[in-house]
Amino acid sequence: DQQVKQNSPSLSVQEGRISILNCDYTNSMFDYFLWYKKxxxxGPTFLISISSIKDKNEDGRFTVFLNKSAKHLSLHIVPSQPGDSAVYFCAAxxxxxxxxxxxxxxxxxxxxxx
Amino acid sequence: DAGVTQSPTHLIKTRGQHVTLRCSPISGHKSVSWYQQVLGQGPQFIFQYYEKEERGRGNFPDRFSARQFPNYSSELNVNALLLGDSALYLCASSFRGGGNQPQHFGDGTRLSIL
Incomplete structure (x- = not known):
């Protein structure tokens, strides 16, 4: 029973463009969400987090959006840089x-x- | 300031043996959590300790145990090793231990069972 799902195993983006990584969850008890880069x-490095009382949080080039009704969050990286190449984990x-x-x-x- | 440190970095054991993994949290952090990451998966929660007391346990057999010392460092012990225990074992620390805050990870111990 996978309560946190990242349905895209991989994503390729041109340098300078926007990268959008998606994450879905099923457990309504989750009330804070984090993104890690590895x-x-x-080990995983903490990037950005969001509490369920907010729908957006920004930190420099990184923005996380939370849609509670859809149980969906996304991480936007803009502009994308070569050093952003890594595995990104969503956590709840x-x-x-x-x-x-x-x-x-x-x-x-x-x-x-x- | 030093981050979360784990030792050893690599370990090779055979089936049936016992292993002890060690973790030192970031200075001032009182909570330590352990995760297991197998290839192609996200980290899975094993234990959390806060102020030397177990706060949470994941879905792992009793062969897995842990403890936290007065200086907040921690050990993870695994008995009767199985081939399926081969994984990256990650330690994470946080200040308050109460959730809704980032956990900071070490680089892990890579455990291989032959």
Whole structure:
């Protein structure tokens, strides 16, 4: 039972254009969401998060959008740069679980084409 | 400041053996969580410890155990190793341990079972 889904295993985008990564979830108890980036042989690096009380959060080139009614979130990267090539994981947590368990998607491999 | 550090970086064991993985959180962080990541999947939650007490446990058998020490470092122990335990084991730390905040990951321990 996959509660967090990233349906696109891979995505290629031209340098300078917008990258859009998508994530869907099924558990209504999730109330905060995070995006992580992972390079080979390194641990996941936190990028940006959003609480369910908001529908948008921005940090520099990264913006996360949350659509609670559709149980969908997306990460926009603009402009895309070669260093953005990595695997991106969407993760979700629930503040009333009483713990910090994060449920991750399977990841999307983003390749930025110079 | 040092990030989350994990040791060892790589480990090879045979079936039936026991293994201990170690994690030091970011200075000032009191919560440590452990995740298992198998190839092609996102990290899966194993345990969370906060102030030396177990806060959460994922869907893993009793062969998996963990503890947290007074200095907030943590150990993950796995007994009676199976081939399926081959994975990247990730440790993450956070300050408050109560969710709705980023967890910061180490680079992991790559465990191979022969």
């Amino acid at each position: 390079y080979p042989a390194e 947590g629930a503040s009333n679980f009483g713990n910090e368990k994060l449920t991750f998607g399977t990841g999307t491999r983003l390749t930025i084409i110079p």
